[in-house]
Amino acid sequence: MASLGSSIRSAARATFSAYRRLPVRWRLGGGSAALTLVILAGFAVAADVLINRQVSNQFVAKMNYKNTLLPDAVQVKAYAGQPVECYGDLYGFAAGDDAQIRLFSPAGKLLCSQNTSTTSLAPLNEPVAFTPPTQTATYDEHGYRVMVQKLSWKTGKHDDHGWLLYAQPRSSTSGLISEVRLSLGLGVLGGTFLALLAGLYVARRAMRPITELTDAAREIERTRDPTLRVPHPEADDEIAELARTLDGMLGALDAARYESETALIRQREFVADASHELRTPLTSVLANLELLADELDGEQADSAKSALRSTRRMRRLVGDLLLLARADAQRTRPLEPTDLAEVLTDAAGELGATDDSHEITIDAEPATVLGSPDDLHRVALNLLENAINHTPPGTSISARTGVFDGVPTLVIEDDGPGIPPEMRQHVFDRFVRVGGDSGGGRRRGTGLGLAIVRAVADAHGATVTLRAPDTGTGTRFEIAFPQAPVEAAGIQADGAAPQDQTSTTTGSTIGRRRSRS
Numbered sequence: 001m002a003s004l005g006s007s008i009r010s011a012a013r014a015t016f017s018a019y020r021r022l023p024v025r026w027r028l029g030g031g032s033a034a035l036t037l038v039i040l041a042g043f044a045v046a047a048d049v050l051i052n053r054q055v056s057n058q059f060v061a062k063m064n065y066k067n068t069l070l071p072d073a074v075q076v077k078a079y080a081g082q083p084v085e086c087y088g089d090l091y092g093f094a095a096g097d098d099a100q101i102r103l104f105s106p107a108g109k110l111l112c113s114q115n116t117s118t119t120s121l122a123p124l125n126e127p128v129a130f131t132p133p134t135q136t137a138t139y140d141e142h143g144y145r146v147m148v149q150k151l152s153w154k155t156g157k158h159d160d161h162g163w164l165l166y167a168q169p170r171s172s173t174s175g176l177i178s179e180v181r182l183s184l185g186l187g188v189l190g191g192t193f194l195a196l197l198a199g200l201y202v203a204r205r206a207m208r209p210i211t212e213l214t215d216a217a218r219e220i221e222r223t224r225d226p227t228l229r230v231p232h233p234e235a236d237d238e239i240a241e242l243a244r245t246l247d248g249m250l251g252a253l254d255a256a257r258y259e260s261e262t263a264l265i266r267q268r269e270f271v272a273d274a275s276h277e278l279r280t281p282l283t284s285v286l287a288n289l290e291l292l293a294d295e296l297d298g299e300q301a302d303s304a305k306s307a308l309r310s311t312r313r314m315r316r317l318v319g320d321l322l323l324l325a326r327a328d329a330q331r332t333r334p335l336e337p338t339d340l341a342e343v344l345t346d347a348a349g350e351l352g353a354t355d356d357s358h359e360i361t362i363d364a365e366p367a368t369v370l371g372s373p374d375d376l377h378r379v380a381l382n383l384l385e386n387a388i389n390h391t392p393p394g395t396s397i398s399a400r401t402g403v404f405d406g407v408p409t410l411v412i413e414d415d416g417p418g419i420p421p422e423m424r425q426h427v428f429d430r431f432v433r434v435g436g437d438s439g440g441g442r443r444r445g446t447g448l449g450l451a452i453v454r455a456v457a458d459a460h461g462a463t464v465t466l467r468a469p470d471t472g473t474g475t476r477f478e479i480a481f482p483q484a485p486v487e488a489a490g491i492q493a494d495g496a497a498p499q500d501q502t503s504t505t506t507g508s509t510i511g512r513r514r515s516r517s
Helices: 002-020 024-073 090-095 171-223 238-295 298-328 340-352 373-389 421-426 449-459 486-495 498-505
Strands: 075-077 085-087 100-104 110-113 137-141 144-155 158-169 336-339 359-364 368-371 396-404 407-414 463-467 475-480
Touching: 024 090, 024 144, 024 158, 024 171, 085 110, 090 100, 158 171, 171 238, 238 298, 298 373, 298 449, 336 340, 336 373, 340 359, 340 373, 340 396, 340 407, 368 373, 373 396, 373 407, 373 449, 373 475, 449 463, 449 475
Parallel strands: 359 396
Antiparallel strands: 075 085, 100 110, 100 158, 137 144, 144 158, 336 368, 396 407, 407 475, 463 475
């Protein structure tokens, strides 16, 4: 018993859980259909009981009426010692109701029927075995309603009698009741289906304001614009209250967003202004430290050189912050035709004097773009420094420029340990350091180098792609720039001799250093 109760509770919970997972419109429509089914089913049961009772009463009343008329329809002629003869249209009297009429002697012998040529009483009994009653009787037998009454006649001068049997099949009433029940069942099912359709339609109409709210929320999600407002239904109901609540929430979010953007703009302006203001004193400090480093000797000279190195790093960090702040504020420098080959050559030359632990190979083909030479120089320098700082000594670094498939491109790759797959999507984020001092890296940077690369590339309409080199190991950065206008390319061609530059840079090795022994 306990297990049965547990099974019932589990089934009920599963049914309720499945019901709660249905959409609201189906729950509303299904609830309407279920309620209609219960009402119509109750009505159908009540109607069936009443109709069954009414039909049965009419059937009995009709039989009683026919049974009262039957003695007048049966005429008997009997003579002493002769068989009883029956007269009257018994066949016509019985044919309308498919009834059976029998006249039996007091001993139970069949005297006549509605069809005197047929002595079989198969619809009532096979074989004929009539037991005379003691009085008028009514009973059911073999699907018939049977009424037996006494019929008297004269045989000569003597009174004689027999038993007159009238039987009518109940199939007529059973068929009528079956038809009524079928009609009631179809009516219940049809009404339930119509109630389901009507419930779904009404639920859809009722849910239309919520659908409009959902569409408005989806549009706000797509545009990320909290200034948009949700529609308000005409009725002052729960949905209208929900719309007002959403409007208030969007207003609060808009105000919070405005405050956040204002604070962020102020921070960016502060960083940009502070970085700009720091450059001038840093330049002065650098100049004085360079003079001190040249003039001093011994430990004092070492201290001055250490302070000089720290100040240079500080100036580099200030420059990075200024560049990022300018990019955030969407302040772009004037663009001019710039050859990526010159940019790469200058950046490699600058590094070649400070690094001798890597083999840097440069293949600079002319590729003119419209950009800021200083910012592009920073991009090439950052990518080369990134390759040097995050690969062990002796690693080969290859850099090249050119127009590949009609696209000016800068490619820098190395055969070092590469970037872990889980870090590839974060390498362009600010202050993200990949590997740190591990993996053979020599210096730990600020985590702004690749962020600057992405910011400058975006400002120039270029795309930065990180992929594995053709060798299968290491790291490869590709920056594809939009083509420079024809006029800009012509200016560059007129201002410099591309053939001279190509002859000095193509296939050359600039700043090449072998690994230390």
